[in-house]
Amino acid sequence: MAYTADKPVLAESSDQLRARIPGWGVDLDPKDRPSVPRERFDPNLSGAHWDFPERQPEKRPRERSIEHEFLTPVFGTSCPPKGVSGMMRKHAYTLSEGRAAHWLILVAADRVDALGSHLRSFLTLHPDDPITESGVLSEISHHGMASRVGKKRADLAHQPLDPIIAVGPWVVAGGVVYVGLKGLLRAVTRAGRD
């Protein structure tokens, strides 16, 4: 088709579509669509019966973005920062959300947190278990092969990397434990010799 002013003709007319597709066009009028216009001032709509909410007690110091004037009146209480990763997180929160370092430090803290948690779990009655926690047995129970073989899937190129990322921390943790045990053994034998 030459580049002209016309809108290309559709294969089906509106009447045909209305007949074929249940509900076609019921929200043709933007007035029937929710959240149109995007902003509509109506402070009574939400059910809130306060101008500013009561404040949730801050039972332990809560980290916050320095772009906020104060700690928000309500906040989540999951997983307070702890250990080395906690120190990194607290440092990240001294930088604004506008700074790449804020996010990069948080991501690094996430990795430190995961590794430290794996290591600590080995000292508990509930050590991390790569088999059950990864869910990898569903490869067998939920047709891992059939879901992939002969399929034109774009994700097959990188899926082999997943186990490396998933198991990597165990390998590192195992290495740390191995080196530690070796050092301990050496110290004990040396002490025995002396």
Place this chain on the structure above:
Amino acid sequence: MRAMVYRGPWKIRVEEKDVPPIEHPNDAIVRVTLAAICGSDLHLYHGMMPDTRVGMTFGHEFIGVVEEVGPSVQNLKRGDRVMVPFNVFCGSCFFCARGLYSNCHNVNPNATAVGGIYGYSHTCGGYDGGQAEFVRVPFADVGPSLIPEWMDDEDAVLLTDALATGYFGAQLGDIIEGDVVVVFGAGPVGLFAAKSAWLMGAGRVIVIDHLEYRLEKARTFAHAETYNFTEHDDVVVHMKKITEHLGADVAIDAVGAEADGNFVQHLTSVKLKLQGGSPVALNWAIDSVRKGGTVSVMGAYGPMFSAVKFGDAFNKGLTLRMNQCPVKRQWPRLFEHVRNGYLKPSDIVTHRIPLEHIAEGYYIFSAKLDDCIKPLIVPNAG
């Protein structure tokens, strides 16, 4: 109580945790009867979202029964069956007063760039989520709604995120009668966006993915015309060919941060976490839409930078629209559509997994095994 707990990238387990207490007078504690795993949970599961801490319970798509309410709660009482929007929001701040519930300013101390979301890292407020037997629901007078008598639980749970978001994605496209709409991604969000585009009068709805079983669902469930991008050298050129070389009027990115189709983009974001997300689908959307067209972004991206083709969007004079979905604002109209049978969200549910087996649920949904489209999580109480 039993709760899903994050242990690091690609690793989760179910642990014994304390039942969450009332922390604020307008809190409720909800006993979860049904939850779901969302595509957004995969970004956490893969360790892409900054400040995702080991020990957190995920889950932002859930329904349940009110177990306990704080002293200032007026609209709910013990025993009420409720559906809870994935947004935590106060109802009274500058943004909530204008209907921007997903952008609430009073619930997320960790970041001003995003509102509060259940079970979605500290960057979204540090709230434990609903893939557990119990969950704390702040602002109980504002967020939850009673589940209507006539509504199925599986429809209700999908209204708390996936359906509301898919519809919202189509809505942000500002579709007018006869528009050509292309949806990237045939996951729950993309399927619902495609289906909703017809309600707004689209003249042609095209869905693109690389998973044949999902494209099949897009044809049957969403009446869409579909293409597998792995079958085309260059999906952007293909899109031009099938639209008289003009491009679609509206493009919807329902893929987000983990997009496939470009190994380097995927590697640098999902595996190496050097980008906020892999914007492959977003870039395809920008390049496939016609000049002056609209790109609606429902796929989620992290707070860090992503290699987006901004210059093309600029030179084409595109309108870019996006947000986390303000779920509760969508509900009244969507309830009507579900009741009238125009939308049947539970049609896309493929797996119902006990909470104790949630690690397998994540694995199956993440690796896209067993023709998985939408996995639901059933806690012991469910």
